[in-house]
Amino acid sequence: MRTTRALLAASAAAALLLAACTTDEPSDTAAPDETAAASEQPGAEGEDEETADGEFFVRADFDRQLAQRDVEPEGDPATPWLQAIEPEYVDTAQYAQDGNTLCFSNASVSNPWRVTGWITMQQQVEVLQAAGEIGEFRVSDAADDDNKQISDIQAFIDAGDCNAIIISPSTTATLTPAVEAACASGVPVIVFDRGVNTDCMVTFIHPIGGYAYGADGAEFLAENLEPGSTVLALRILPGVDVLENRWAAAQEIFADSELEVLGDEFTGGDGAEIKNIVTQYLQRGEVDGIWMDAGDGAVAAVEAFEDTGNDYPVMVGEDELSFLRKWQETGMTAIAPVYSNFQWRTPILAATMIWAGEQVPSEWVLPQDPITEEDRDDFLDRNADMPSLHYAKFGGEDLPGFPSAWQDR
C-alpha cells in the first residue's frame, strides 16, 4: 500500500515533469498579469469577484452596475438585443471573412431560462441561415460540467473549421484557460451571459449584471416595506458566483435599509423546498417580504402565504410567466427583476457583424429593466399563449418561428 501511494505520488510528479517540458499547444494560458488586469477591467457580474478568499462583493462593480441602470442605452429600443450601454467599439476588420461556420459551446439547457434563450437563439440562427449569412451551426452542450465544456471548446479549436466560436460559460473563472486557448487559435470568440477572467474575446455580451439584478429587488423591498419589516431571502445554490453577486448586492441594500433579514435559505429552485421553507418561517413569525435570487418557484413561495392564511408579502420574483400571472391574479405588491433573456440573440448577430468586419462593442452591455406593475400586463398580453415557465423578455416576437417555436418546446 505504501508502495502504491509512492507510485501514485511518483506518477503525479512525473506528470509535472512532463508538463514542465512539453508545450505544444497555444494554450499557454493565463499570464498572471492578464488575470489581474481582467479583475480591474470593468466587467459584468462574475468577472471580478474571484479572489483567493472567495469574497464576492466588489464595490466598484456594484456602483457601476447600479449607475448603468439609469444610462440610456444606444440603439433602437424596439430591438433591445442590439442596444448597448456605454459601448466602446472595437475594430473587427481582421476577422472579416467569407466563412460562415458558427460554433457554439453551451453550458447547458438545464433550466427554463436557458431553454427559452436557446430556442430564441436557434430561431435567430434559422433566419440568418435562410439568408445565407450563417452556414453550419455547430453546437455542443456541456450539461453544466465545466470540464466537459473545456473539452467541447478544445474540440472546436482542434476541428479548426469554426469561423467564430460563441461561448456561454458554465462557470466564471473556470473556463478562462479554455477561452484563452480559443482566442489564441485566431478565431473570433464571443462570450455571453457569464463572463470569464480575460478580455481576449472580441466581444463579451451580457445584461448589466447580477448586482443590478439583486439591487432591483432589494431596493423595491426597501421602498415598499415599512421600516422594521422582515424579509426572507430565497436563493438557489451556494457557490454560483453570478448568484452570489445578486445576493451580495441585496445584502448591501438591506444593510442600508431598516429591514430585518430573517435568513437566507437555499432551495435548489425546487418549488416544494421553497414552500416548505417559507411555511416554516411563517410558522415562526411574520414575513413581510420575499427576495429571491432567481424567480424559479416564486409561485410556490406565494402559495405558502395563501395556504397558511397569511397576507401576501411584498414579492421579488422574475420575469417568468408563472410568476407574472400569479402577480396579476393576486394583485400583490411585487417586482420582477429581469436578467435579459433576449441576450441569447445578440451573439449570433454579433458573429455576422464580426464576419462583415463591422465594429462591435468590446463589452456589449445590454439593457436590463425590471418588469414593474406598470408594464406587467403589457408583457402578459404579449406572451398570452406562452407556457408558464417562459420568460417574458425573451425578445423573439419578430422571429418567424413565433409563437409556435416557444410554445411547442
Added chain:
Amino acid sequence: MSRAVAVAGTGRTTRRRLGATELVWLALVGVTVIGAVLVALDDQNLFSIANTRDILSRSSLLGFVAIGQTLVILCRSLDLSVGYVMALSSLIAATTMNGDPARVPLAIGAVLLVAGAIGLCNGLIVTVLKVNPFIATLGVGLIIKGYLDTEYQGPAGEVPSSFQQFGFSRIGPVPVSTLVMLAVAVAGILFLRKTRTGYHMFAVGGSADVARLSGVRTGRVLVTAHVLCSIAAGIAGLLIAARFGTGSALVYNSGYDLESIAAVVLGGTLLMGGRGGIGGTIAGVLILAVLDTVFNILAVDPFFKDVLRGTIIVAAVAIYARRQIDRKASRIRFGGDGGSGGSAPPEPRPDQPAPELDRPGGPDDTDRRPGAGGSREPSVAADSGPADQQGHRPARHLDGTGGAR
C-alpha cells in the same frame, strides 16, 4: 498506448476472467466502430487527430475517479464522496498554489494528504463504525459539501500556468493528463496483481468472512481501498484545478460519483465486489468518452444523450450478466428465479478454482455469495455481507440437493 493497458488489464487475472475484461474491450471496439460509422455518415472522421485527442482528454478526468472507485467496489464498498473530494481538492490545490509555481509541489502534497485523510475517514467509518458505505460516503460527502458551501462562494485560488499544462499539454495526440491517468491505471493494476493488499482486495470483496478466516485483515484492506480511492479523486481534483486554472466547488454537481460507478460497472467489475479490475474500468471510461465525442460530433440533443447513456449502460451490463450466467451455468450456480423460470439448473462443480486469492479452500469459497457473478445481487450490501455469508451456509447444502432434485 491504451491497448497496452488493456492487455495488462486482462492479463492480470486468470484465464477464467479473461473473458470478462475482453468483453469490455470488445464492447469498446464495438462502440467505437458503430460510432465511427455514424460519424462517417455525417462526413466526418472519428479517428481524426482532433477527435482522438478529444476522446482521450475526455477520458482522463473520469479515469482517475473510476480507477479509485474500482478499488473500493472490488472490496464490495463504494464511494459516493468522490465528487466532493474532487471539488475540495481542486480548491486546496488552487488556493495553495495561488499563482506561484514554486508552491506546486506543496499543493500536490496537501491535496494528496487531505484526500487520503478523507479516504481514511470513509474507510474507518465503514470498517470500525460498521456504517454501510453508501451512507458513510454519502454522509462524508455531505460534510465536505457543508464545508465547501460555507467556505467558498465560488471559484477560488489561482493555478500557475506551469501547472495548467497538466490539463492542456499533449504529447502528439495524447494529452498529458491521459498519460498520467494511464500511468496511474498501470500502477493500480500492478498494485492489484503484485501486492498482498491488492490481492486481498479480491478476497475481501468476494467474501469478507472467508477472507478474515484465511487471515486477511479485512478492515485494513478496505481502509486502504478507500484511502486510495480518495487519493485518486484528489488527483482528479488536481486535474480539475489545472484545467480550470482555479478551484471550483461546483464540481460536485457534475455527477462524477454516479458516473464513476457506472464506468466501473460498465468495465465489468461487479458492484458486489470480488471481481473485475482496472483494465476493464479503463475500457468502460473510454466507452463513455467515445460516446461523448460521437454525440458531440453528431450534435445529439443533450437530453437524448442522457437517454442513450442510460440505455447503453444498462444494456451493456445486461450483456455482461448474460455472459457471466452462461459461464456460470457450467459451474456452481443457483437460479434465484428457480421457482418461476423453470427449475434452477445447478450443476454442482464445487471444485471450481478460486483464482485470485489465496483461499483456504473452505467449503464456502466457491460460491462466495449467492449468485456471485450473477448480477442479481443486492448491489451494495457491505454491512450485511457477513450475514449473507453465514445465512447462506445452509443454502450451500441445499445447492447439492437442488441439483439432485
Added chain:
Amino acid sequence: MTVTAPRPTPQRSAGSRAGDLLSRVFGGGSATVFALLIVVFAAIFIVNPSFAEPPSLMAFLKQAAPLMILAIGQYFVIVSGEFDLSVGSLVGAQVVIAAALIDGEEGRTVPVILLMVGFGILVGLVNGLITTLLKVQSFITTLGMMLVLYGAIRLWTGGAPTGALSEAFRQPGRGGIDMAVVRQLPWALMILVGVVIVAVAVMRSSYGRTLVATGDNERAAGFSGVRVWRVRTLAFVVSSVLATLAAILIGGYAGVTAQVGQGLEFTAITAVVLGGVVLGGGRGSVVAAMAGALTLEALFVLFNQLSMPSTIRPAVQGVIIIAAVAYAARERARPRHHQEVPSQPQPNEA
C-alpha cells in the same frame, strides 16, 4: 421446505405478537431512529413551542408526507435486497407529465392520474424485470432508468416543463378538510395514513414475509419455493407506484418547477437506512423506514428553527446520519432479542 429457510421472523404465535411487535419496532437498529425522532422533536419544541400547535404540526406532516411515502416505497425495494435510484427522476417525470397532459383542463385530471399510475407501473416493471430477468444489478438498472427518465422527459418537453396543473390535481397535495383545532386536515396526511396501513398489512401478509426472506437470503427463499423474480419485481412496482403518488402530492403541494424531484432518491434511501433498514435486504420494518423519513424532515425543520446557516446544514446532516447509522449498527451487533430463534442459523451483524 420452509423449515430450512432462515427467516427473520420465523415464528409468530399470537402470544409473542406484542413483544414481537415491540422488538420489531423498537429493537435492533430501529430503536435509534425513534430515539432520534423524539430528540429532534423535543429540540424543535424547545426552540419554538408554537410548533407543537396542531396547525403547525399539520402543515409539517403535509410537507413531510411525500418523502414518507417515497421512503415506504424505497423500503420495499431495499428490504428485498435491491435499490431504487430512479424515484427522484420518476417524481420529476410524473409531475411534468401531469402538467403537460392536463394543461390546466380540470376534466383531464382523473384520466391523467390514471395514466400516471400506469406509467409508474410500467417503470417499476421495467426496473424489476431488467434487474431480475436480465440480472443487471438494481443500482445500475435504476441509475440507467434515472438517466433515461431525466433525459426523455426533457426531450419530450423541450427542456422545461410546459402546461399547467389543474386545481383538482393540486388538491391532494395542497388542500384538506378545514376544521377547528388543526385549521386544516390535509388530504396528504390521510393518504399517508392509508398508505402506511396498507404497507404494514402487506408486510404482515405472506408477500411481506416472502419479501424479507428474499432480501435476507435469496437462495434459501428460492429453494423454499419463492419466485424471487416476481417478488422483487413487485417490490419495484410498489416503489414506482408510491413514487407516482408522491409525485401527485408534491406536484399538488408546490406546482411545477423544473427541478422537482431532484435528489429525492438519495434522501429517500437515507431516510430508509436511518430507519434501521439494512441496505442489502432482509432486515428492518416499514414503520421504522417511515420514521426515518419523518426524522429527516424534522431535522430540516430543526435546522431552520435554529436559524443555522444554510451552508453548514449538509455537514450537520452528514454527521447526524453517520452517527445514527453507526449507533444502530452497534445496537444490532449486540445479542439478539427473544424473537430470534437461537437454534436457527440466524444472520447477525458483523
